[in-house]
Structures are given as structure tokens and as C-alpha cells.
């Protein structure tokens with residue numbers, strides 16, 4: 001079990017996960033200043049030039065805070081992303097501390113990031129993809145399990161985490177429905193090194209999505225989440241009320257063909273993604289306030305687990 005030394009002293013073993021149309025410089029800077037790893041997808045800027053503007057802005061805003069956590073960017077390594085080479089070049093120029101790759105683990109991308117001392121995490125939904133990522137030489141694997149926001153998997157973390165640990169001794173991150181500090185503690189106790197949290201950070205003041213989307217996410221319950229490939233070609237979790245608001249019937253959706261980045265962009269603007277973690281979200285804090293709360297909840301949960309390891313004794317037998 002390990003958190004990379006290059007991360008320095010984090011306040012929490014957690015990453016605020018990259019979210020399409022949602023994470024930008026304000027969220028990343030606030031999260032990193034709070035001692036948690038902040039990230040954003042390169043494609044949240046429409047061009048590589050815009051991506052570079054954000055890299056420069058984040059670098060400048062974090063410079064006065066040497067104790068801040070490192071930040072990361074998400075690159076979609078899929079043939080339908082025509083910007084990969086140009087964005088990767090800028091990642092290398094800017095020496096981005098962490099790169100999170102999705103939809104394809106490539107040794108050449110890993111080599112490029114390692115060339116300046118950066119780290120690569122890769123997200124997976126199955127053991128087979130995790131094995132490929134390990135072969136490609138990644139530093140960390142994100143196990144995207146059932147109930148995660150975005151392109152979620154279907155496996156229970158109790159199945160996938162030990163399976164990945166059986167052959168991978170790098171950093172393992174758990175993604176899927178983690179919204180509280182106690183749940184971060186649970187992820188650590190069950191074998192992950194770090195928690196990887198999306199939906200909880202979507203409902204913060206700094207997230208780029210509309211107030212309407214945040215409100216809908218706050219009131220949603222886990223049963224309001226629909227797992228379907230119909231929106232963009234790859235199975236993902238979406239808020240049922242947003243599908244209804246878009247004039248579609250969640251129970252009678254037409255399945256599209258393969259993933260296409262243009263469709264994906266259009267679809268995700270009108271139909272909103274969130275994971276089962278909505279169940280534990282009932283407010284709209286600033287990102288710094290949220291991180292402080294998570295730190296406290298995590299410490300309380302870990303202390304409780306350590307001081308009362310046999311809490312089963314409290315159950316009447």
C-alpha cells in the first residue's frame with residue numbers, strides 16, 4: 001500500500017477526480033490549497049491553447065503555496081480524441097505532476113510523463129484493463145467501481161480492489177460513491193491507498209456546472225441514478241430527472257453506436273452525470289470547506305476504528 005512520495009504531505013488520502021464540463025482552475029486551486037489532489041480534464045478547454053492558459057493559471061495561483069497538494073490533468077487516450085498528442089506535449093512542457101489517463105493505457109504516454117518525473121494513474125473498470133495498465137508501467141490504478149459518476153464500472157470494490165492488489169504494488173485508488181470522510185477511511189481499511197471522488201466535488205461552489213444541476217444532484221437519491229450506454233455510447237451513470245428534463249424517457253432510451261467525443265460533449269451538456277454518492281450529499285459548500293470537513297470526518301472514523309476494533313461487541317448476540 002502506498003501513496004506516492006512525490007505527493008508530499010497530503011491532508012487527506014484523496015483525489016478530487018476530473019469531471020467533464022465541471023472541474024476548472026477555481027476547483028483545482030482550492031482543493032490543492034486544502035491539501036487534497038485536485039484535477040481537471042484537458043478537454044474542459046475547447047483547444048490546446050485554452051488548456052495551456054489553464055495550466056499557466058493554476059501554476060501561477062499555486063506558486064505562493066509550496067505546501068499545496070499537487071494537481072493533475074486527465075487525458076482521454078482514445079482514437080476519437082484528436083488533441084491527445086498536442087495536449088500531451090503541453091503536459092510535458094508544463095511538467096504536470098500527475099496525469100490520469102482514461103480509455104487506453106499507452107506505454108509511450110507513460111514514458112513521456114515519466115521523462116520529467118511526473119506520475120501516471122490510469123482508470124479501469126476491470127481486472128483485464130488493470131493488467132494492461134500495469135504492463136504499460138503506470139504508477140497508480142483507479143478502480144472505477146459500481147455507482148461511480150461518469151463512465152462507471154459494475155464491479156463491487158470488495159471484488160476489484162483485492163484482485164488488482166494481487167498483481168499491482170503501486171497506488172490503488174477507489175472510485176465510486178465516496179462522498180464522506182468516513183467513506184474515505186472505509187476505502188483505506190478495505191485495501192485502497194486513496195479515495196477518488198467526483199460527484200461530491202461537483203456539488204461545490206467552484207464547480208463549473210449550473211446551479212440547477214447542483215440542486216438536482218443535492219436532492220437526488222441513489223435510486224435516481226441510471227446506468228446506461230444510451231447517452232453517449234459508453235455506459236455511464238446519469239441523473240434520471242435530467243433525462244426527463246431533456247425530453248427523454250429514461251426507461252426507453254435508444255442505444256447509440258460507439259463512443260464519439262462530439263456526441264459525448266453534446267450529450268453531457270443536457271443530460272447530467274452523477275454517481276450513487278448523491279445519497280450522502282445534502283449541501284453546497286465551498287471546496288475548501290468541504291475538504292476541511294472531510295479531513296475531520298476521516299480522522300474521527302479512523303480514530304473510532306482504532307479505539308474500538310471489536311465494535312461488533314456492541315451488537316447484542
Ligand SMILES: Cc1cc2nc3c(=O)[nH]c(=O)nc-3n(C[C@H](O)[C@H](O)[C@H](O)COP(=O)(O)O)c2cc1C
Pocket residue numbers: 017018019020021022041074102123144147148149150151175176177178196197198199200202272273274275276277
Ligand atoms: C459529471 C462528471 C463528469 C466526469 N467526467 C470525467 C472525465 O472527463 N474524465 C474522467 O476520467 N472521469 C470523469 N468522471 C468520473 C470521475 O473522474 C470519477 O471517476 C467519479 O466521479 C468517481 O465516482 P463518484 O462520482 O461516485 O465520486 C466524471 C464524473 C462526473 C460525475
